[in-house]
Amino acid sequence: MKKVTTVFLKIAVVLIGIPVLALCIFLVPKLGDIGVELLPDLAFIKYLIFIIFYTSAIPFYVALYQAFNLLRFIDENKAFSELSVRALKKIKYCSITISSLHVLVLPLFYLFAETDDAPGVVIVGMIVPFASMVIAVFAAVLQRLFQEAINIKSENDLTV
Known part of the structure; x- marks a missing residue:
């Protein structure tokens, strides 16, 4: 049962990466064009959009890789190890980076909401930074929990 759940989660981690890749390929260039239409005075806005979105994709895939590693550690019964704590720490930093870039x-x-008179667009734009910060806080809590479990385990090993 344990292997089945981790295999399911590994497949989910891989499947999460596919839509983000598709967004990077198809949506980001369109967002760059929209940015140029909104701010024709600033021709560099297209490249700024490219830089921010493509740069935020890098920590996203690093975090997915670390999540995959964490699942591998669980399969190998190394869940409460320094490797897991380091993976969670990297996930936390990647989430903070993604959130900062999207802010x-x-x-x-x-500007898009002002142009189209659609105030809900701003709320949609806040979804990624908010979700990234939630993931960062969750990873920080798990990191602390795992570190405390490792400390308790090492204390118990010393007393025996």
């Missing part, structure tokens, strides 16, 4: 794009969502 930089929020003014573009505001």
